[in-house]
Amino acid sequence: MDTFDEYIEGIDVDEHRDRVIEILTWVEKNFPNLDTRVAWNQPMFTDHGTFIIGFSVAKNHISIAPEGKVMEQFEEKLKLAEYSFGKKMFRIKFDQDVDFDLLKEIIEFNIEDKKECTTFWAK
Template identity: 50%
Template sequence: MEVFAKYLARIDNPEHRARTEEVLAWVTKKFPNLAPKLAWNQPMFTDHDTFIIGFSVSKRHLAVAPERAGMQHFSDEIVQSGYDHTNELVRIPWGSPVDFSLLEKFIEFNILDKADCPTFWRK
Protein backbone atom coordinates (compact mmCIF):
# COMPACT_ATOMS: atom_id res chain seq x y z
CA MET A 1 0.00 0.00 0.00
CA GLU A 2 2.99 2.27 0.32
CA VAL A 3 2.88 2.70 -3.46
CA PHE A 4 -0.45 4.49 -3.05
CA ALA A 5 0.40 6.60 0.03
CA LYS A 6 0.97 9.90 -1.82
CA TYR A 7 -2.11 9.35 -3.97
CA LEU A 8 -4.28 8.69 -0.91
CA ALA A 9 -2.83 11.69 0.94
CA ARG A 10 -4.06 13.98 -1.88
CA ILE A 11 -7.70 12.94 -1.39
CA ASP A 12 -9.08 15.86 0.63
CA ASN A 13 -12.28 14.26 1.89
CA PRO A 14 -11.37 11.88 4.75
CA GLU A 15 -14.35 9.61 4.04
CA HIS A 16 -13.42 9.32 0.37
CA ARG A 17 -9.80 8.65 1.32
CA ALA A 18 -10.83 5.94 3.80
CA ARG A 19 -13.14 4.26 1.27
CA THR A 20 -10.47 4.32 -1.43
CA GLU A 21 -7.89 2.93 0.98
CA GLU A 22 -10.35 0.20 2.02
CA VAL A 23 -10.86 -0.90 -1.59
CA LEU A 24 -7.15 -0.83 -2.45
CA ALA A 25 -6.31 -2.76 0.73
CA TRP A 26 -9.00 -5.32 -0.08
CA VAL A 27 -7.52 -5.93 -3.55
CA THR A 28 -4.03 -6.21 -2.05
CA LYS A 29 -5.16 -8.75 0.54
CA LYS A 30 -7.50 -10.75 -1.73
CA PHE A 31 -5.06 -10.87 -4.66
CA PRO A 32 -1.54 -10.77 -3.18
CA ASN A 33 0.02 -11.85 -6.49
CA LEU A 34 -1.08 -8.65 -8.21
CA ALA A 35 1.42 -5.80 -8.35
CA PRO A 36 0.15 -2.42 -7.09
CA LYS A 37 1.16 0.41 -9.39
CA LEU A 38 0.53 4.11 -9.77
CA ALA A 39 0.35 5.06 -13.45
CA TRP A 40 -1.31 8.02 -15.15
CA ASN A 41 -1.85 9.25 -11.57
CA GLN A 42 -4.24 6.35 -10.96
CA PRO A 43 -3.91 3.39 -8.61
CA MET A 44 -4.01 0.10 -10.48
CA PHE A 45 -3.03 -3.52 -10.21
CA THR A 46 -1.12 -5.55 -12.78
CA ASP A 47 -0.22 -9.17 -13.38
CA HIS A 48 2.94 -9.96 -15.36
CA ASP A 49 2.99 -6.28 -16.41
CA THR A 50 -0.50 -6.39 -17.89
CA PHE A 51 -3.32 -4.21 -16.60
CA ILE A 52 -5.90 -5.99 -14.44
CA ILE A 53 -7.94 -3.23 -12.75
CA GLY A 54 -7.64 0.47 -12.05
CA PHE A 55 -9.35 3.02 -9.83
CA SER A 56 -9.84 6.76 -9.80
CA VAL A 57 -11.46 9.25 -7.46
CA SER A 58 -13.86 12.01 -8.33
CA LYS A 59 -15.99 14.37 -6.29
CA ARG A 60 -19.04 12.07 -6.47
CA HIS A 61 -17.71 8.54 -6.83
CA LEU A 62 -14.93 5.98 -6.90
CA ALA A 63 -14.47 4.77 -10.47
CA VAL A 64 -13.47 1.17 -11.20
CA ALA A 65 -11.97 0.34 -14.60
CA PRO A 66 -11.67 -3.33 -15.56
CA GLU A 67 -11.11 -2.58 -19.28
CA ARG A 68 -13.90 -2.78 -21.84
CA ALA A 69 -13.76 -6.61 -22.01
CA GLY A 70 -14.53 -6.86 -18.30
CA MET A 71 -17.33 -4.35 -18.64
CA GLN A 72 -18.88 -6.30 -21.50
CA HIS A 73 -18.46 -9.69 -19.82
CA PHE A 74 -20.25 -8.53 -16.65
CA SER A 75 -22.72 -6.08 -18.19
CA ASP A 76 -25.75 -7.79 -16.61
CA GLU A 77 -24.16 -7.80 -13.14
CA ILE A 78 -23.21 -4.14 -13.52
CA VAL A 79 -26.80 -3.22 -14.38
CA GLN A 80 -28.07 -5.31 -11.44
CA SER A 81 -25.66 -3.53 -9.09
CA GLY A 82 -27.41 -0.25 -9.84
CA TYR A 83 -24.10 1.53 -10.39
CA ASP A 84 -23.83 4.16 -13.08
CA HIS A 85 -21.34 3.09 -15.75
CA THR A 86 -19.82 3.78 -19.15
CA ASN A 87 -18.21 1.38 -21.63
CA GLU A 88 -14.95 1.66 -19.69
CA LEU A 89 -15.78 2.11 -16.00
CA VAL A 90 -18.20 1.66 -13.14
CA ARG A 91 -18.99 4.57 -10.82
CA ILE A 92 -19.50 3.65 -7.16
CA PRO A 93 -21.12 6.63 -5.40
CA TRP A 94 -19.43 7.55 -2.13
CA GLY A 95 -22.63 6.92 -0.20
CA SER A 96 -23.24 3.46 -1.67
CA PRO A 97 -21.76 0.17 -0.48
CA VAL A 98 -18.97 -1.38 -2.51
CA ASP A 99 -19.99 -4.59 -4.28
CA PHE A 100 -16.79 -6.50 -3.52
CA SER A 101 -18.14 -9.64 -5.23
CA LEU A 102 -18.39 -7.67 -8.49
CA LEU A 103 -14.83 -6.37 -8.04
CA GLU A 104 -13.67 -9.93 -7.43
CA LYS A 105 -15.36 -11.09 -10.64
CA PHE A 106 -13.70 -8.30 -12.64
CA ILE A 107 -10.27 -9.15 -11.26
CA GLU A 108 -10.56 -12.93 -11.61
CA PHE A 109 -11.86 -12.57 -15.16
CA ASN A 110 -8.98 -10.31 -16.18
CA ILE A 111 -6.34 -12.51 -14.54
CA LEU A 112 -7.60 -15.55 -16.46
CA ASP A 113 -8.46 -13.78 -19.70
CA LYS A 114 -5.11 -11.98 -19.85
CA ALA A 115 -2.93 -14.87 -18.65
CA ASP A 116 -1.12 -14.98 -21.99
CA CYS A 117 -1.45 -11.29 -22.81
CA PRO A 118 2.00 -9.87 -23.63
CA THR A 119 0.87 -6.21 -23.58
CA PHE A 120 -0.33 -3.83 -20.89
CA TRP A 121 -3.70 -3.26 -22.58
CA ARG A 122 -5.67 -5.76 -24.65
CA LYS A 123 -5.12 -5.31 -28.38
Protein backbone atom coordinates in the same frame (compact mmCIF):
# COMPACT_ATOMS: atom_id res chain seq x y z
CA MET B 1 -0.15 0.23 0.33
CA ASP B 2 3.15 2.13 0.25
CA THR B 3 2.90 2.44 -3.53
CA PHE B 4 -0.38 4.31 -3.15
CA ASP B 5 0.45 6.55 -0.15
CA GLU B 6 1.03 9.75 -2.13
CA TYR B 7 -2.17 9.24 -4.14
CA ILE B 8 -4.20 8.58 -0.99
CA GLU B 9 -2.76 11.63 0.77
CA GLY B 10 -4.09 13.77 -2.07
CA ILE B 11 -7.72 12.81 -1.36
CA ASP B 12 -9.12 15.73 0.62
CA VAL B 13 -12.36 14.25 2.01
CA ASP B 14 -11.73 11.86 4.91
CA GLU B 15 -14.65 9.57 4.08
CA HIS B 16 -13.55 9.33 0.45
CA ARG B 17 -9.98 8.60 1.49
CA ASP B 18 -11.20 5.88 3.89
CA ARG B 19 -13.30 4.27 1.15
CA VAL B 20 -10.37 4.22 -1.27
CA ILE B 21 -8.10 2.73 1.39
CA GLU B 22 -10.74 0.08 2.12
CA ILE B 23 -11.00 -0.95 -1.54
CA LEU B 24 -7.26 -0.90 -2.31
CA THR B 25 -6.47 -2.82 0.87
CA TRP B 26 -9.13 -5.38 0.00
CA VAL B 27 -7.64 -5.89 -3.48
CA GLU B 28 -4.13 -6.27 -2.06
CA LYS B 29 -5.34 -8.77 0.54
CA ASN B 30 -7.41 -10.86 -1.87
CA PHE B 31 -5.00 -10.71 -4.80
CA PRO B 32 -1.52 -10.66 -3.24
CA ASN B 33 0.12 -11.79 -6.50
CA LEU B 34 -0.87 -8.59 -8.30
CA ASP B 35 1.69 -5.82 -8.60
CA THR B 36 0.84 -2.25 -7.62
CA ARG B 37 1.73 0.97 -9.36
CA VAL B 38 0.46 4.49 -9.92
CA ALA B 39 0.18 5.52 -13.56
CA TRP B 40 -1.87 8.28 -15.18
CA ASN B 41 -2.41 9.48 -11.58
CA GLN B 42 -4.36 6.30 -10.76
CA PRO B 43 -3.62 3.43 -8.43
CA MET B 44 -3.66 0.25 -10.45
CA PHE B 45 -2.96 -3.43 -10.21
CA THR B 46 -1.10 -5.42 -12.85
CA ASP B 47 -0.27 -9.06 -13.46
CA HIS B 48 2.91 -10.08 -15.33
CA GLY B 49 3.12 -6.53 -16.69
CA THR B 50 -0.44 -6.37 -17.99
CA PHE B 51 -3.15 -4.06 -16.67
CA ILE B 52 -5.82 -5.72 -14.53
CA ILE B 53 -7.72 -2.89 -12.81
CA GLY B 54 -7.33 0.79 -11.94
CA PHE B 55 -9.08 3.23 -9.62
CA SER B 56 -9.59 6.97 -9.55
CA VAL B 57 -11.50 9.36 -7.33
CA ALA B 58 -13.95 12.00 -8.50
CA LYS B 59 -16.08 14.38 -6.46
CA ASN B 60 -18.99 11.98 -5.92
CA HIS B 61 -17.66 8.55 -6.83
CA ILE B 62 -14.80 6.15 -7.34
CA SER B 63 -14.19 5.11 -10.93
CA ILE B 64 -13.07 1.53 -11.44
CA ALA B 65 -11.54 0.62 -14.78
CA PRO B 66 -11.05 -3.06 -15.65
CA GLU B 67 -10.93 -2.64 -19.52
CA GLY B 68 -13.66 -2.87 -22.12
CA LYS B 69 -14.06 -6.63 -22.50
CA VAL B 70 -14.73 -6.96 -18.79
CA MET B 71 -17.34 -4.23 -18.94
CA GLU B 72 -19.20 -6.09 -21.68
CA GLN B 73 -19.01 -9.35 -19.71
CA PHE B 74 -20.35 -7.81 -16.49
CA GLU B 75 -22.83 -5.25 -17.84
CA GLU B 76 -25.91 -6.95 -16.36
CA LYS B 77 -24.31 -7.45 -12.95
CA LEU B 78 -23.23 -3.80 -12.89
CA LYS B 79 -26.81 -2.77 -13.64
CA LEU B 80 -28.07 -5.00 -10.81
CA ALA B 81 -25.55 -3.37 -8.46
CA GLU B 82 -26.91 0.01 -9.62
CA TYR B 83 -23.48 1.23 -10.68
CA SER B 84 -23.30 3.66 -13.58
CA PHE B 85 -20.81 2.69 -16.24
CA GLY B 86 -19.25 3.43 -19.58
CA LYS B 87 -17.31 1.35 -22.10
CA LYS B 88 -14.19 0.90 -19.99
CA MET B 89 -15.14 1.80 -16.42
CA PHE B 90 -17.85 1.85 -13.80
CA ARG B 91 -18.59 4.18 -10.90
CA ILE B 92 -19.39 3.49 -7.27
CA LYS B 93 -20.88 6.54 -5.61
CA PHE B 94 -19.54 7.29 -2.16
CA ASP B 95 -23.01 6.67 -0.69
CA GLN B 96 -23.26 3.21 -2.32
CA ASP B 97 -22.04 -0.07 -0.89
CA VAL B 98 -19.10 -1.75 -2.56
CA ASP B 99 -20.10 -5.12 -3.98
CA PHE B 100 -16.86 -6.91 -3.15
CA ASP B 101 -18.14 -10.21 -4.56
CA LEU B 102 -18.69 -8.52 -7.92
CA LEU B 103 -15.32 -6.78 -7.72
CA LYS B 104 -13.69 -10.16 -7.04
CA GLU B 105 -15.42 -11.71 -10.06
CA ILE B 106 -14.29 -8.84 -12.27
CA ILE B 107 -10.66 -9.06 -11.16
CA GLU B 108 -10.60 -12.86 -11.45
CA PHE B 109 -12.09 -12.66 -14.94
CA ASN B 110 -9.51 -10.13 -16.08
CA ILE B 111 -6.61 -12.12 -14.63
CA GLU B 112 -7.79 -15.26 -16.42
CA ASP B 113 -8.63 -13.47 -19.65
CA LYS B 114 -5.22 -11.78 -19.79
CA LYS B 115 -3.05 -14.67 -18.58
CA GLU B 116 -1.43 -14.98 -22.02
CA CYS B 117 -1.42 -11.24 -22.73
CA THR B 118 2.03 -9.80 -23.44
CA THR B 119 1.02 -6.14 -23.66
CA PHE B 120 -0.07 -3.69 -20.98
CA TRP B 121 -3.50 -3.06 -22.53
CA ALA B 122 -5.61 -5.77 -24.15
CA LYS B 123 -5.58 -5.67 -27.93
